[in-house]
Amino acid sequence: MALRVGVVGGGQLARMMIAPAVELGIELRVLAEEEGMAASLAAAAVGDYRDASTVLEFAREVDVLTFDHEHVPQDVLAALVAAGVPVHPGPDPLQFAQDKLLMRARLQELGMPQPEWAAVTDSEQLQAFLDAHGGRAVLKTPRGGYDGKGVRVVSNAAEAEDWFAALAEDARGGGLLVEELVDFTRELAQQIARSPSGEVRAYPVVETVQRDGVCAEVIAPAPHAAGRLSDVAAQIGVGVAEGLGVTGMLAVELFETTDQRLLVNELAMRPHNSGHWTQDGALTSQFEQHLRAVLDLPLGDAAASATWSVMVNILGGPAEGTLDERFAAAMAAHPAAKLHTYGKSPRPGRKVGHVNVIGDDLDEVAYQARAAASLFLD
Amino acid sequence: MALRVGVVGGGQLARMMIAPAVELGIELRVLAEEEGMAASLAAAAVGDYRDASTVLEFAREVDVLTFDHEHVPQDVLAALVAAGVPVHPGPDPLQFAQDKLLMRARLQELGMPQPEWAAVTDSEQLQAFLDAHGGRAVLKTPRGGYDGKGVRVVSNAAEAEDWFAALAEDARGGGLLVEELVDFTRELAQQIARSPSGEVRAYPVVETVQRDGVCAEVIAPAPHAAGRLSDVAAQIGVGVAEGLGVTGMLAVELFETTDQRLLVNELAMRPHNSGHWTQDGALTSQFEQHLRAVLDLPLGDAAASATWSVMVNILGGPAEGTLDERFAAAMAAHPAAKLHTYGKSPRPGRKVGHVNVIGDDLDEVAYQARAAASLFLD
Numbered sequence: 065m066a067l068r069v070g071v072v073g074g075g076q077l078a079r080m081m082i083a084p085a086v087e088l089g090i091e092l093r094v095l096a097e098e099e100g101m102a103a104s105l106a107a108a109a110v111g112d113y114r115d116a117s118t119v120l121e122f123a124r125e126v127d128v129l130t131f132d133h134e135h136v137p138q139d140v141l142a143a144l145v146a147a148g149v150p151v152h153p154g155p156d157p158l159q160f161a162q163d164k165l166l167m168r169a170r171l172q173e174l175g176m177p178q179p180e181w182a183a184v185t186d187s188e189q190l191q192a193f194l195d196a197h198g199g200r201a202v203l204k205t206p207r208g209g210y211d212g213k214g215v216r217v218v219s220n221a222a223e224a225e226d227w228f229a230a231l232a233e234d235a236r237g238g239g240l241l242v243e244e245l246v247d248f249t250r251e252l253a254q255q256i257a258r259s260p261s262g263e264v265r266a267y268p269v270v271e272t273v274q275r276d277g278v279c280a281e282v283i284a285p286a287p288h289a290a291g292r293l294s295d296v297a298a299q300i301g302v303g304v305a306e307g308l309g310v311t312g313m314l315a316v317e318l319f320e321t322t323d324q325r326l327l328v329n330e331l332a333m334r335p336h337n338s339g340h341w342t343q344d345g346a347l348t349s350q351f352e353q354h355l356r357a358v359l360d361l362p363l364g365d366a367a368a369s370a371t372w373s374v375m376v377n378i379l380g381g382p383a384e385g386t387l388d389e390r391f392a393a394a395m396a397a398h399p400a401a402k403l404h405t406y407g408k409s410p411r412p413g414r415k416v417g418h419v420n421v422i423g424d425d426l427d428e429v430a431y432q433a434r435a436a437a438s439l440f441l442d
Numbered sequence: 443m444a445l446r447v448g449v450v451g452g453g454q455l456a457r458m459m460i461a462p463a464v465e466l467g468i469e470l471r472v473l474a475e476e477e478g479m480a481a482s483l484a485a486a487a488v489g490d491y492r493d494a495s496t497v498l499e500f501a502r503e504v505d506v507l508t509f510d511h512e513h514v515p516q517d518v519l520a521a522l523v524a525a526g527v528p529v530h531p532g533p534d535p536l537q538f539a540q541d542k543l544l545m546r547a548r549l550q551e552l553g554m555p556q557p558e559w560a561a562v563t564d565s566e567q568l569q570a571f572l573d574a575h576g577g578r579a580v581l582k583t584p585r586g587g588y589d590g591k592g593v594r595v596v597s598n599a600a601e602a603e604d605w606f607a608a609l610a611e612d613a614r615g616g617g618l619l620v621e622e623l624v625d626f627t628r629e630l631a632q633q634i635a636r637s638p639s640g641e642v643r644a645y646p647v648v649e650t651v652q653r654d655g656v657c658a659e660v661i662a663p664a665p666h667a668a669g670r671l672s673d674v675a676a677q678i679g680v681g682v683a684e685g686l687g688v689t690g691m692l693a694v695e696l697f698e699t700t701d702q703r704l705l706v707n708e709l710a711m712r713p714h715n716s717g718h719w720t721q722d723g724a725l726t727s728q729f730e731q732h733l734r735a736v737l738d739l740p741l742g743d744a745a746a747s748a749t750w751s752v753m754v755n756i757l758g759g760p761a762e763g764t765l766d767e768r769f770a771a772a773m774a775a776h777p778a779a780k781l782h783t784y785g786k787s788p789r790p791g792r793k794v795g796h797v798n799v800i801g802d803d804l805d806e807v808a809y810q811a812r813a814a815a816s817l818f819l820d
Contacts (some may be wrong), residue, residue, distance in 0.1 A: 067766065083461035087721075088769070089783035089795075266778075343465075347800075349779050362774035369800060370747065388445065391466070397739035400725050405467035417467075422725075422747060 067359055068093060073132025074101035076406035076415070078334045080343070082106050084352035090359070096369040097126045102406040103132070116143040119327050120339045123149040130312055130358045131334055134197055135160040152260065152311040153333045161333045164241045165206040171328055174307040176300060178328045179246050179319070183239035186228060188250050190242055191221035197244045198332075203227065204241040210265075214278070217245065220384045222406040244324065246327055248319035253338035254301035256314045257353040257363050263307060265353070265366040267346065269297035274316070278413070279337045281434070282347055282375040285368060287426065296326055301421050313354045315339065337377070337415075344402045344420040345373025370422035374430045376437035378417040381410030394419070416440075445737055446467045446471060448500055449815050451510025452479035454784035454793070455729075456770055458721070460484050462730035468737070472510075473500045480784040481510070491698065494521040501527040508690055509734040512539040519665045524806050530638065530689040530736040531711045539711045542619045550704055552685040554678060556706045557624050557697070563604060563615035567622055569599035575622045581605065582619040585634055593655070594772045605747065626697035630664050631716035632679035634692045634730040635741050641746040642683060643731070646722065647675035650695070650716050656773045656791065659812070660721055660753040663746060664713045667819040674704055682709065691732040693717060713757070715793075722798040725752025748800035754815035755797040759788030772797070776814040794818075 067090050072080040074096025082103065085092040094108040095118075101108075111118040113136050120143060124131050128150040141155035149225070160167040170180045180197065184190045193370040194201050203224055219225055226232060227240055251274060255267040261274075268285035287292070297318060305314045308331075315336035317329040339350035348356075348364025356363055381387060387410065398421070405417040421433040445468050449456040452474025460481065463470040472486040473496075479486075489500040498521060501507050506528040519533035529540075538545040539755055546559045558575065562568045572579055581602055583592040605618055629652060646663035665671070675696060679761050683692045686709075693714035695707040716815040717728035726734075726742025734741055759765060765788065772781060776799070783795040793817070799811040 074469035079464065082464045086457065086460045087780075087782045088797055091787050223657075347780075356773065362772055363777065364773065367778070395734065395742070398740065400745070402465075402741035404465045407467050 067091065068126040068128075069177070069355055069358060070095065070129045071132055072104040072129065072136055073120060074108060074110075076102045076131040076408075078088065078106070078122075079406060080102035080335065080340075080404070081237075081351045081355060083343075084349060084355060088257070088352065088355065092355075093122070093126055093184050095119065096154065096191075102408055107397070114197070116140045116141065119144060119237065120149070120206055122235070123147070126428070128358050130354065133265030134158055134333055138162070142217050154311065156289045157308045157310045157333060161331055163206045163238075164204055164330075165238060167331060168241060168243075171304070174303060176303060176328050177325060180244040184242050185231070185239040187221040187224065190228075191220070192226055192242070194219065196219065200245045202243045202245055204243065206238060206241050207236070209342045231328065232244050240388045246319045246329075247322050248327075249322055250286075250320050251329070252289070252297060252318040252320055252326065253336070253337045254316045254318060255284070255314070255342075255350060255366075256298075256299040256301040256305040256310070257309055257312070257350075257357045258305040258314065259357045260360045262306075263363050264296040264302055265348075266301055266365045267339065267342065267350070267366045268368050269294050270338055276413070278377075278379065278415075280377055280379070282338050282341055282373075283426070283428075283430065284341045284373040293320070293324070300326060300328065304328070304396075306398060306400075311438065312357045313339070313350050317388055335403055337418075340404070340418050341375040342372040342403065345422045371424045372421060372426045372429045372431040373422045374426075376419050376433040376436050378419065378440045379415060379441045380442075381414075381416045382413045385414075387440075394436045394439045397439065398429055398432050401432055401436040403436070444508075445469065446504040447733055447736060448473065448504030448507045449481070449484075449510055450497060450500070450507065450514055451475070452486060452488075453510045453785075454480045456481035456484070456510040458713065458718075459729045459733060459782060461721075462733060464728060466730065466733065471500070471504055475496065480786055488767040492518065492738075494715055496520045497522060497776060499523055501525070505529060507734050509536075510734065512711055514538055515648070516540070524603075528638075530702055532687065532689065534686045535686045535711055539709055541583055541584045542708075543616060545709060546619060546621075546687065549656075549682070552681060554681060554685075554706050555703060557794040558622040558799045560620050562620050563609070563617040565602065565712075568602055568618070570738070571620045572599065573595065576774065578623045578674040580621045580623055582621065583600070584616060584619050585614070585811075624707075625695045625700050626705075627700055629707070630667070630675060630696040630698055630704065631660070631714070632694045633677040633714065633717045633720075633728060634676075634679040634683040634688070634694070635690070635728075635744065636670050636683040637735045638689050638738045641741050642680055643726075643741045644679055645717065645728070645744045646721065646746050647672050647696075648716055648719065654791070656755075656757065656793075658755055658757070659808075660716050660751075661804070661808065662719045662721050662751040662753070671698070671702070671704070678704060678706065687795070689730050691717070693698055715796075718796050719751040719753040719798055721782065723748045723800045738796045745812070749802045750804045750807045751800045752804075752811040753797060754797050754811040755793050756783075756791060756815050756818045758790045758798065758820075759794045759818045765794075765818075772814045772817045775817065777812040778811050779810055781814070 067320040079102040092106045270284040271286035315332040335350045342349045402420040419436045423429040457480040470484045578597045648662040649664035651659040693710040720727045780798040801807040
């Protein structure tokens, strides 16, 4: 196919679209933030995604524009739409990924289950929420906030003084988002693919394990989730995708509560870390699916192809120069492990790759994936 | 990894190395025969692989050199080795892939089961072979001969007069290869990966279905082959790989005779059409495995990841300009099918892509793969 997809953002999500694009004959172009990024193997331009003329220039050479992240400003998105560029996901759904207060309000309108929440603009409002919710709550900056940043657990309004001060000086104003501290047993993620034509595919719901606020591990499908829990997760995912008009991949991060309800935590409107397992464990990887969806091609089967898949992130990694040796060691010790690298220089806590393992025995699969990933740590 | 692999030849086999190279962080460079070839998505130089200085220049920028085909002349290979370039497979094994008479003689030394054969230099010798083998035989030109070309079934020595005439004028001389017409029930293929360190991995033996002398379909694993037949196929494969000193991927095409023996038909020292199913149905695809092998990295697990895989080639395809529509139609009707395209303009009989389908029910898997591929035909 001669179809061309432009990806704004040159990180690992764009990079992992390269493999399916090559196999499907889709031409991939990337607008990277700087030289030498993860996706620089694709034909890459370098430029500032906050600059409308830069993005418009880039968009001129592609059939559809999509994203490696959700940070492209609304004015740039509006300029693209005004110029007739097909943009997926579009500005309207993206605003809900860019502003958590907008998201909470919209999910409430849609009747989606979520933690109790409020918009708070000063300490008194926050303290009132704390008093009404057991004295502790999660405070979030509505915009920004990624991988644990912009999120804080507070038990006293005084702990948020710096954020309220910053808010007072923020020209965009608004409030902070405060949410009840959910009593959850585990975190799940539901991925949905949706095309502009309205075709929808739900992936199996997965269990995600966070460490230090960062996704560390994913088990697919989520154990003990068959039946009602899976059905509810898929219903929520489809409801959010359709309700918000998302096109491309959507990830809905969910809390499973101690009383077995599912509550929407966060949304991501792009391929997501919770779906990296699909590269080796699903009939259609999330990266292929995202390309098909944004091009409005028929979607692929989202079923798992393996009984169990476990994905473990490689976080940090060894000192530079020895990554090759770690790869060889991991390959030697775990010949069935699938290694994926992002071409990044290792830094403490930085996601530089991941390991997928598939199989019929979950204990063995998880052991192999964790052991292979651990060989990259010092 | 910063490892660099140079591939001589810019066809679909080189192209299909791109996806695993991206995921493993291997830098792939391709020396293509001309602009716009299948693998041109990788960083590609263009040049003549028969010219030693061109190939040497290309090799200077990579850690190891490998091939998309077996046609690089021995003098070019010798120049590479003399210059200290790691070449896999090396000139010695490659000569057996380049000359079928050398191959037959070497396999005989190794005690490998193969059809009865002879080198014939004139009509009398050919007629004598025919008389001794039921009056019909397969005549092959030792060099060249690809996908049915350079192969002819003869029942009378007079049918070979043109080839003997050509032989008399061929400076490289030698003879023609004549082989008994094997009474086979089906054709199988055994793939082996072997690294320079001597690590060996055998893939499940597969059944290959030829139409008009071209591979049309592959079923993996070969039905009714578990146990003795699989073991013998793997033994033959490993014996050939080790006996000939092959590094990288080796495909051994086999006849299964009516009396259930396996005889070696042809060899290919590179990823092979009979292994395209491994992209979606094996723990390590042949393209990833080839890269690991030629870099002397530890090899991946060669086991199937699905109960059944069926690969059907897309041969020819529709008139130019409508390929996109066929893709969309195949995706819509067969959401679980994995489509792979080579970025080539369709021509009658030309391999322009293939379809893989995996699953637990062979009838259903084969039906889906054939039906999806048939949508590309006019």
